[in-house]
Amino acid sequence: MAEDNKTSVTLFVLTGLTDRPGLQAPLFLVFLVIYLITLVGNLGLGALIWKDLHLHTPMYFLLGSLAFADACSSSSVTPRMLMSFLSKNHVISLFECMAQFYFFGSSATTECFLLVVMAYDRYVAICNPLLYPVVMSNNICTQFIGVSYFIGFLHSAIHVGLLLRLTFCKSNVLQYFYCEILQLIKISCTDSTVNTLLILVFSAFIQIFTFMAIMVSYTRVLFTILKSKSEKGRSKAFSTCSAHLLSVSLFYGTLFFMYMRPASGPTEEHDKMYSLFYTIIIPLLNPFIYSLRNKEVIGALTRIMNK
Template identity: 50%
Template sequence: METENHTSVTSFILSGMSDIPEYQITLFLVFLTLYLLNLLGNIVMMALIVTDPKLKTPMYFFLCNLSFVDMCFTSVTVPKLLADFLSKSKIISYPGCMAQMYFFLAICVNECFLLSIMAYDRYVAICNPLHYVMVMNRMLCSVMVTGCWTISQLHSLLHTLLMSQLSFCRSNIIDHFFCDLPPLLKLSCSDIFTNELVIFIEGAVIGTGTFLCIIISYICIFSTILGIQSAEGRHKAFSTCSSHLIVVSLFFGSAFFTYYRTSSSYNQNKNQLVTVMYTIITPMLNPFIYSLRNNEVKGALKRAIGRRIRHVQKM
C-alpha cells in the first residue's frame, strides 16, 4: 500500500466557534473582553509582586510565574480566534498549526507543574513552618521553575514530533478553534496508536503525577489544620490555600476531561466548551481569585494605588 505523506495537507481550516456567522461579532466582543481582562489581571498581579517588598516570598514568586504562564496560555490561541471571527478565511498553515500546538502543550504542562509546586509550597508553609525559609530558599525555587519550563518544552517537543510523522489526507477541517491533539488525531489517516499511547502514558506520569502531588500535599495540610486548636488559626491556615484549591479544581477538572479520552470519543461541542474553561476562563479568573481572597495582595494593591495618587497630587 502506498503511504501518503502529510504534505497532502498544507493548511487547516479552524471551524470551531468561528463557523456561526450570525454570532461572529458578539463572540468577538466576548472573547476580546475575556482576553483583555486576562492581560490586565495578570499584568497587575505581576507588577504588584515585583514592586511590593512585602510580596517577596516563594509563594508570590510562584504566583508571578503562574500569571506569566496564564498570559501566554491565552495568547497562544485567542488572537488567532479573534482574527477568525472577523475573517471569512479560517485558514492556518501546517507549520503554524504545529507551532500553535507546540506552545499550547508546553504552557499547559508548565501550568500543571507550577500548580503542584505551589501546593508543595503551601505544604511546607503550613506543616513545617519553622523550616519554611530554609527549605523554600531562592535557589530551590529557581531550580523548580527552571525545571518546569525545561520538562514542559521536552513534553511538547515529543508530541509535536510524533504529530509531524502522521499523514493528514482525509480532511483539513479541524473541529476546534485552535490546533490541539485530539482534533488533529481525528483527522489523521495514519495509525495513531503510538500517539494515543504516549498521551495516556505521559498523561499518567505528568498530569496524574502532578495532580496526585497536589492531593497528597493537601491531605497533609488538612491533617495539620484539623490539629490546630483555635478556630481562628484553622481559618487563617485554610484561607492561605483555598484560592489555590479553586484554581486547581477548575484547571485539572476540565483538562482531564479533554485529554483522557480517545480520538474516537472526541465530541466537538463538549470539548470546545470545556477547553474554553481551562484555556481562557481559568487563566482570566486566577489573578482575581488570588487577589480577592488574599489580604496581602489586596494590601499591596491599596499601597500601589496610594502611591499613584500621591504621585499625581505632586504633579
C-alpha cells in the first residue's frame, strides 16, 4: 500500500480479558469487589496515617504515599475494564489510551522508587538508629517522596511523547484489557526501534537499579538483626521487613517477567495474567500486607473506631 493511502488509527478496540459472554457479568462483579476493597484499603490507610498523630513518622508517610500510588495504579486500569464487561462497545480513543498508560506508568515507576526509599528508611532505622532523626527527618522524607513522584511523571511523559510520534495503521485491535505500551508498539506502522530501545533501557535501569538497592539495604538490615541481642527488637524488625520484602517480591517478580524477559517468553495469555497481577492484585494486597501485622496501624485504627 502506498504511504499516501495509509489511514492513521485514532480509535482502538480493547479485547479485554475474555470474549466469552457468559463470563462478563461474573467477572464484572469479581473485579468490582476487588476495586472497591482496593480503594477502601489504600485510601483508608492513607487517611488513617494522616489522621493519627502517632503515625506522623517517615515510615508511615512513605507507606501512605505507596498506598496512594497503588490506588492511582488500580484506578487507571480497573474502571475502564469494568465498563468493558458491561458494554459491547470496547472502543477507546487515542487520547484516552495515552492518558491511561501515562497514569499507570507514572504510578508503577513511582512505586519502584518509593520501595527503595522505604528500604533505605528501614536500613537507617535499624542499622544507624542514632542518626535516624537527622538522616530521615520528616522534611527529608517529604523530599524523597516528591522526587519519587517526579521521576514517575517524567518517565511516563517520555514514553507518551515517543508514542505520539508513531502512527497506527496495521490494526486498531489491542489484545489486552488496557493500553499497554508493548501492545501499542506491536500495531504501529512507524519504525518503533527508538521506542523499543528506550523501554529496554529504562526498564533495565529502573527495575534492576531499584531492586538491587532494595536488596542491598535489606541484606544489611538482616545482618544487623541477626547480631541483635534483644529478642523483642529482633522480632519487631523481622515483622516489619518481612512485609516489605513480600510486597517487593510480588511487585518486581511480575515486572521482570513482563519487561525483562526474552522475546520468546510466555504467550499473550500469560502476559495478561502477569499484567493483571501487578495492575490490580498487588494494589489490593499491599495495604493488608503492610497493616495486618503492624501493631501501630492496628492501634491507630482502634483509636479512631473508639472515637
